Amino acid sequence: MKFTPVLAATILAGVAAAAPGRGLEARVKARASNTNNGKGSRPLQAVDKPSTVKNQTNVEYSSNWSGAVLVNPPSAAATYTAVTGTFTVPEPTGSGSGSQAASAWVGIDGDTYSNAILQTGVDFTVTDGQASFDAWYEWYPDYAYDFSDLEISAGDVIVTVVESYSSTSGIATIENQSTGKKVSQELSSSYALGGINAEWIVEDFEEGDSLVNLVDFGTVTFTGAVAEAAGGESVGVDGATIIEIVNDDDQVVTDVTIDSDSSVTIQYV
Template sequence: MKFTTAIATAILASAAMAAPERGLASRVKARAAAARGSRPLEAAQKPADTTNKTNVQYSSNWSGAVLENPPSASATYTAVTGTFTVPEPTGSGSGSSSASAWVGIDGDTYSDAILQTGVDFTVTDGEASFDAWYEWLPDYAYDFSGIDIAAGDEIVAIVESYSSSSGIAIIENKSNGQKVSKKLSAPDSSSHLGGINAEWIVEDFEENGSLVDLVDFGTVTFTGAEAKAANGESVGVSGATVIDIAQGSQVVTDVTIDGDSEVTVRYV
């Protein structure tokens, strides 16, 4: 039995409509539609049965470490760097869940803007995928092209501001030698950087106006975590505020500062 061209075309079109979009193309499409982006830190109440931890705040979307104040009013943060190993996210069944590891300037106590860059990790119908991206919030996130990311890769993420309205985002994959960068400008006059916060974050990011389902990312450890200030001073994370994600009645991350340049974020 032979299919006509018209029947074959109809079958292929039907299959394409039925199949879920996966991979880089679908995520680029979503971001181009302003569907994917970060949010400034959203504070959350500590669940009632949570054991008290010193110097910890709770958020519905951020986990990690934040330097909430620069060294001085004239020495605001101008660069943040961190290195992490891309985790192997896990998930079962149908649907999609994600998280994102990134470094950034501002977005906590200063919420007008964030200059940030990092890597998304997503599990869709049991299949893991990874994207490197950059963002100057309130603009949405854009994927880098020309870089491949896989679980186990060692990633160096850097953001640097040249001024309150210009800067650069850099992602280097030390495992395969690929490196990408993008010079950025503030989306508008109301979204200039303050240089007030420096952060190392694993985020439950936003897609289509709501937070995505948070994937089990295992552990993300930022090493070489350092912020630079306008006076040339380098600042580590030993004095940073720890942030855990609390959603509903559950705390779903456990963050520790393991030294002046190391932050560990665990999914629990």
């Protein structure tokens, strides 16, 4: 799948935001803003339950997503307008030469509603044994863009927030609580959100027209996992649908547990 740039990203007065920029050269190819080789998320790509898996309820399988998804808003009049999650950046471990990567993010839409996704998060990449980290924002189906002025290291505590002002405008914010640095980007798009899904995800993201090699990311635990709906209602992850990644060998390579109404853990296995 190749993307066509469609996003009109605008930095508004008073918002601390970075223009699209390159991260470390050691990472997987830097996100591109003007070519079809850009890095980006995809909506959930569902796959059949592997034959080796016993029957489980409230679990879906995917080639690219793992985590927790609220697949329905509280009501038709109370669609999701904000999603928050905090996690500690893991220390990814790669094997062999070349690059392997994964991305942890929070977002609105992308599961049962796939026309648009507002999301923000952090990539973890290992290239020839060297780990690097990049914070980014995205309004799918446009590419993801880096926050070029936010330094991130393994062990840092990261707060991620997306909020929609309307179906076609919103803001992505990342705070590195370990360094005290916070960045935001206001966005607008002609691709409207539905506000139908809220999610906390580790993704095997796409670059160009194929998925990157999934890195062993260890464990990512989202705490403070809350979705807000129109009208001010807050919803946690209790009862969310669990998503597990299945690789090309029909093996489940993640293990997701909902620890509480505000915490979900995604583990590479």
